[in-house]
Amino acid sequence: MPNWLLPEFIADVLPAEARKMEEIRRKVLDAFRSYGYELVVPPMLEYLESLLTGVGQDTEIYTFKLIDQLSGRTMGIRADMTTQVARIDAHLLNRNAVTRLCYAGSILHTRPSGLQGTREPLQIGAEIFGYPGIEADAEIQDLALTSLKAANITGVCLDLSHVGVLKSLIAADPLAQIFEAQLFDLLETKDMPGLTELTKGFHEDTRNALLALPDMYGDINVLKEARKVLPENGGIEKALNELEFLAGQADCGRVTIDLADMHGYHYHSGVMFAAYVPGLPNALARGGRYDHVAEAFGRSRPATGFSMDLRELARLLPAPEKRRAILAPWNNDEKCRQAIRELRKSGELVVFELPGAKSEHDEFVCDRELVCETENGNWNVKTVSKDE
Template sequence: MPTWLLPENIADVLPSEARKIEELRRLMLDTFRTYGYELVMPPLLEYVDSLLAGAGQDTDLRTFKLVDSMSGRLLGLRADMTTQVARIDAHLLNRDTVTRLCYAGSVLHTQPSGLHATREPLQIGAEIYGHAGLEADAEIQELALASLALAGFEQPRLDLSHVGVLRAILAEDAAAKRDEQLLYTLLRSKDVPGLIDATADYNEQTRAALLALPNLYGDIDVLARAKDVLPALPGIARALAELAALAGSALGRAQIAIDLADLRGYQYESGAMFALYVPGLPNAVARGGRYDHVGEAFGRARPATGFSLDLRELARLLPTAERKHSIRAPWGNAPELREKIAELRKAGEVVIQSMPGHDNVQDEFECDRVLVLEQGNWILKNLG
């Protein structure tokens, strides 16, 4: 096997792509800061007990695990940073007030999350802790939309769902509650024949509600249909009202879609969930939602909601970055030359000194000016 060969779905990021990713990262983190979010940097490696606390089975299956040679304990390479940030809020910061945190860093997956997806996403996200009201959900949704706008996507599709609908239905039937994991899997894949078989012994109201969920998708009018076909349970009424409010807050900035069977993240989410889609990508480019119980695993349950996206996947959809205009300068240590180069760089110019005997070849820079010595002074001249 060639020594340069990388594992499947793992790839180097070359200069022009790396610059797109890095510029997006800086723009988004700076935008998060204008909303009052504080940056944290969780470790890449943690004990599995902590890393997977409060996370669902999906996260467990995506996590690389290894034995720590120092302690003998099982370690995990993070597959998601959400639980890490929840640990920081609950255990390290331990504040009583509303806390806004953001993060950016690589995560690793045992399997790619979708077609052509990398197993090393560059995850960026933001979380709010300490406020149980819908205001926090609305702010996170707004911040996710603002993040996509920074990348040039002004009208993404916003898919909304709510775990409260399914949980309210299951609470009315002990047999259905026992099969929660199976039902979650069938609904997520919209497997109606499987649902028909699995719900055969449930009470009539529960069965009718579960069989209705896969067809409750479409525009915002789905919420009215859901009120008509689902049982009049307080949990369902509350969930539908929250979805209506979140859809209303995004009107004009996104195309709204409702899908009451889209339950990705169901295992640790506790309220409204959303996914954002953009042209050119079959998978959701960003996902978010409420997860109030994750902090409980770290000794302090806190209301929590947040979102994250993969910068590498998003950057792939953007056009190639334009080459940066730059200045070519000769190699030399003359004080006047060094002073002129330093002055230009301080002013924000890119100055590339040519190594003796070599031409400059760069993907990122286009030398359109040259620094030359004339009558004892270093001056700039246009090329071409």
């Protein structure tokens, strides 16, 4: 096998695409900072038990594992940064007040998330710790939509769901509690025959509600239907009220509700959301509340946040226009060097033409050149003619 081949679903990022990703990263981090979020940089490797604390089975499946040669303990390469940031908040910062943190970096998956996915997403996200109220969820939702706008993503549809509906239904029925894992799988795949068979023997109200959940998808009117069909229950009412509030807060083209969306059910503890754009099956951003993750780190802190993949965002955007650049000869003349310094200081892009060689660029077009005026020895910028 040629030694330049990369593993499946692992790829280099070439100059134009890398620049696009970096520009998006800067814009999104600037958006985070404008909301008061502080940047942290967790390590790529941690002991496995720390990485997998409080997360669902999916994260464990996606995590690469290896043996630490120094300690002999099993380590993992992060497949998600959220738990790491929760550890930083709970154990290192140890603040009592509300804390806003953000992050950006590569993560690694054992398998791709889709046919066109990568095993090395570039994850960027933000989290709020220490506030249990719906206002924090509204802020995170708003920040996610603002970040997508900063990345020039348009036509966003926000899909809202809430684990409180299913958890409340299961909590009210002892038999449903026994089959919680199976219920989750069946609802996730909207397997109505399997759901009909499994729920035989459940309380009638619970069974009717579970069978109705897969059809509870659509606009805000879904919540009106849910209030008619679902049993009276404090947890369900709270969940529906929170969804209604967040739907009203969403600043985007379209909002949908899906009460059977179980993505992240074992990880989240409240509202969940996903942002989609037309023509793309995968969510561009996912987020929600996860109040129990930090318990294993010694502090139970309310938490809500979101993340997205910069590679996915970059693929949606057109290739950037090439930057106009100035070609300058390699020259030790002090006037030439000073002219180049001044041009770069003013924001111009100046590329040296090395002696006897030509340069090729994907990102730049050298439409001007720096030339010496023979009369006075000064260096000036001259437009390159198309014929040259």
